[in-house]
Amino acid sequence: MRIGQLAQETGVSVRSLRYYEQQGLISPIRQENGYRDYSPLTVHTVEAIKLYLNLGLSTEQIAGFLTCVLRNKEAFCAEIMPVYEKKLAEIEAQIQQLTQIRSNLLDRIAAFQAERAGKPDE
Amino acid sequence: MRIGQLAQETGVSVRSLRYYEQQGLISPIRQENGYRDYSPLTVHTVEAIKLYLNLGLSTEQIAGFLTCVLRNKEAFCAEIMPVYEKKLAEIEAQIQQLTQIRSNLLDRIAAFQAERAGKPDE
DNA sequence: ATAGACCTTGACATCAATGTCAGGGTCAAG
DNA sequence: CTTGACCCTGACATTGATGTCAAGGTCTAT
Missing domain, CATH: 1.10.1660.10 (Multidrug-efflux Transporter Regulator; Chain: A; Domain 2)
Structure with a gap:
C-alpha cells in the first residue's frame, strides 16, 4: 500500500x-x-x-x-507504565496550575464587577 | 535608572x-x-x-x-473585561481537555493493572 | 591606558507535530 | 508524448517568552 x-x-x-x-x-x-x-x-x-x-x-x-x-x-509491556505515570503527573500539575489561574481570573473579574456596581457614579 | x-x-x-x-x-x-x-x-x-x-x-x-x-x-478600564473573559474561556477549555486525557490515562492504568492482577500467570 | 562591569543590536535556539511550498521523479491513461 | 495524479526530499513556518552568544561601544577605577 x-x-x-x-x-x-x-x-x-x-x-x-x-x-x-x-x-x-x-x-x-x-x-x-x-x-x-x-x-x-x-x-x-x-x-x-x-x-x-x-x-x-x-x-x-x-x-x-x-x-x-x-x-x-x-x-x-512494562515499559508503558512509567510513561503513563509520568504523563499523568504532568497532566495533573497542569490542571492544578490552570485551576489556580482560573481562580485568580475569577477573583479579578468579581472584583472588577463589584467595584463597578458598588461605585457606579464615583 | x-x-x-x-x-x-x-x-x-x-x-x-x-x-x-x-x-x-x-x-x-x-x-x-x-x-x-x-x-x-x-x-x-x-x-x-x-x-x-x-x-x-x-x-x-x-x-x-x-x-x-x-x-x-x-x-x-472596559478593555480588560473581554480579555479576562476570553482567557477564562480558554483556560476552562484547556482544563476540560486535560481532565478528559487524565480520565483516559487513569482508565488505561487501571486496565493495565487489572489485567496483570487478574491473570498473573497466563 | 587598561581591566572589568555594564550597555547596545542582532540573531539563533527552544518545543513538537503539522502545514505548505519548491523542484523534481514515476506512471498509467489518453 | 502529454496530462494529471501520485510520489520523493528538503526546507521553512507556526507559537511566544526567554536564554544565550557574538561583536562591539561606554564608563569608572586603577
Whole structure:
C-alpha cells in the first residue's frame, strides 16, 4: 500500500506519516521506484499511534513501547507504565496550575464587577 | 535608572525587559550614550506586566489595556473585561481537555493493572 | 591606558507535530 | 508524448517568552 492510501484509510496526513517514520514509529519498505510500500497491518499501527498521541504522549515516548504493544497486550509491556505515570503527573500539575489561574481570573473579574456596581457614579 | 538596576529590582531578566519594550509595554528614554533610561515608576509597570503574564495573558493583550490600568483602577478600564473573559474561556477549555486525557490515562492504568492482577500467570 | 562591569543590536535556539511550498521523479491513461 | 495524479526530499513556518552568544561601544577605577 502506498502512502496516499494509508493516509486516506487512517485519516492521518501524508506529512504526518512521513514524520512518524522519521521518528522511528513506522518503517515501510521501498518499491523499486522509491515509493514507500506499507503492509496492510500498518493501518493498525497508525491507529495505535493516534491513540497514544491523543493521550498526550510524544512520538519519542511512543517509540519506546510501540513495538511491544503491537506484538502483545499492553499489560505485557512494562515499559508503558512509567510513561503513563509520568504523563499523568504532568497532566495533573497542569490542571492544578490552570485551576489556580482560573481562580485568580475569577477573583479579578468579581472584583472588577463589584467595584463597578458598588461605585457606579464615583 | 538603567536596565540592569530595573532587572534587579523587579526580578525580570534584562532580556525580557528589552522584549517588553519591543512589544510596546515599556518605553524608556535614551541617555546620550544610547543606554535605556527608566523612570523609577517603571518598577510598578513591570510588576503589573508580571501579574498579567502570570494570568496567562499575552504581551499583545496586555498592551491593549496596560496604559489604562496604570493610570486608573482596573474597574475603569472596559478593555480588560473581554480579555479576562476570553482567557477564562480558554483556560476552562484547556482544563476540560486535560481532565478528559487524565480520565483516559487513569482508565488505561487501571486496565493495565487489572489485567496483570487478574491473570498473573497466563 | 587598561581591566572589568555594564550597555547596545542582532540573531539563533527552544518545543513538537503539522502545514505548505519548491523542484523534481514515476506512471498509467489518453 | 502529454496530462494529471501520485510520489520523493528538503526546507521553512507556526507559537511566544526567554536564554544565550557574538561583536562591539561606554564608563569608572586603577
